[in-house]
Amino acid sequence: MRLIWKLLRKHISITELAIFFVANLIGMVVILSGIQLYSDVKPMLTGEKRLIGNDYMILTHPVERFGTNVKHFSDTEIEELGNQPFVKNIGTFQSSQYEVMGSIVFNGSRLSTMMFFEAVPDIFIDVESDAWHFENGDKNIPIIIPRNYLNLYNFGFSQTQSLPQITEDMIKRVELGIELRGNGKRDMYKGYIVGFSDRLNTILVPMTFMEWANNHYAAENNTDATRLIIEVANPADPEVQEYLSKQGYVAEDKPSESGKALFLLKVCVVVIVFIGLIFSILSIIIFMLSIYLLLQKNIDKLNNLMLIGYSLGSVTAPYNIITIALNVAIYVVSIVAVVIIQSIYTRYLSDIAGYELSASPLTSALSGLCIILAIILFNLFIIRRKVKHISRKQ
């Protein structure tokens, strides 16, 4: 083997191998980072702990003409919808069947307005607050308003009226006077805003309060639902859209943000992986040309070795060893690089997500292994074929 090496290592170009090493390394790092990023970010968009929690849809019947007879969802409709495979959860909006008057003391004067409440089951609410509960006899009502309202005031109204902007914390400290009227009763309560919802575009109170208040203040108890909220795996799913249009339901929410984000992520990853692939493919071409040239320069020696009884396997061994050693080195270095890159972006993503992401390079390690094995096998095959070819030709 020592003598074979001595003979066949001649003409090996360190420069060419170095170019291959660097280029393929870059390609591998780009490909593997892309794959790793995809596998790390995907659960944030689709999994339990998703970052963009907008896989909820609010459904109504369309408003067809001016009038008061709004179409309700019947119990069978709700049941059928709930049985659809894409529906994970279903809930109805309960609206207040009584008059609500809200008031606030502002600059010494009292401003009051008519308003309404709605309630949905707690699992659909995207605000976490200890104050979000109501028990019979409480005089305080926790309220959640859409974050939009605050934005509308801060960035629209207050600007034009030269009024001060208000923060969420300030609003939470404001005490609202709530007067409930109906069924011959009239009572005063205190309302507190406990949070802001990005998902539900209405003024929410706890379901327990809503049920109690409807019993207490409504002349006749009408619990027919006019709006439904459903949780779906993927709102962009064509099956969902098809079912809704078949039933003639209108989805109040635009197609989910996470569906769009997932699509965008896929596009980005495809682009990244594609760039990496170009690097890798070019580097493999450089490598193959380099090996071809090397074999061509050593063609006489290869021939002579085989004519004195060396096997194809033993004369290709030095080139195979170079190939395997280079590629294994590329694999190891690229995995180290991916781990470093992953630790960097995981820090950013954890900040955005608000929880610690676990960083395991398993996906890239496995896909890298597959890629490197494929490259090695391909190279070994090419080397063998080339040597066989030149040994037969002469």
Next chain:
Amino acid sequence: MNEIRLNNVVPEIFAERENLRSDIWHHDIVFERGKRYLIEAESGTGKSSLCSYLYGKRGDYRGQILFDNNDIKRLSMAEWTTLRQNSISILFQELRLFGELTSWENIEIKNRLTNARTRAQIESWFEELGIADKIDSRIDKMSYGQQQRVALIRALCQPFDFLFLDEPISHLDDRNGDIMRDIILREAAQSGAAIIVTSIGKHPHIDYDKHFKL
């Protein structure tokens, strides 16, 4: 391996030639183990081609060449490797030594593969052939005649049934030619191998069993 058979063999380039006068081309010939053959050729009669066919380097001929009834065109690379290690040994006309290695390394690269000879045996041949002082010289620093002797030693470093000697003494004086002949006869007799010598002029003085004009 016991016999090499040529059945109506002719190189593709001679196939259409009508006035081809040869003892080999277009004949059925058998080379048997233990015998000695001389193939004399003039330039352009296809000596190199015949050697290339028998070494498995080329296949551009019509007819059939059989090693113990196996058509050599059907041999795999692995089978050729086994044959070249154990059954046929060749002293190439163009020697096919490795110029950047020493003469000892050139022998070693073959002997490592077959483990056929001891270092002492090899050194005694160097001695006998008068090139003992060249054992650690690089091949490309040696004369062609000296290289020819190294090539013979390499050819002997394996078991063989057929020993091909392609113009073995073209660059040797008569004295060295005779020394080489003695070694060849001794080693062939020991393993009962056939000797096939080709020549365009000088050839070792051996009592040949058969004489062909190519």
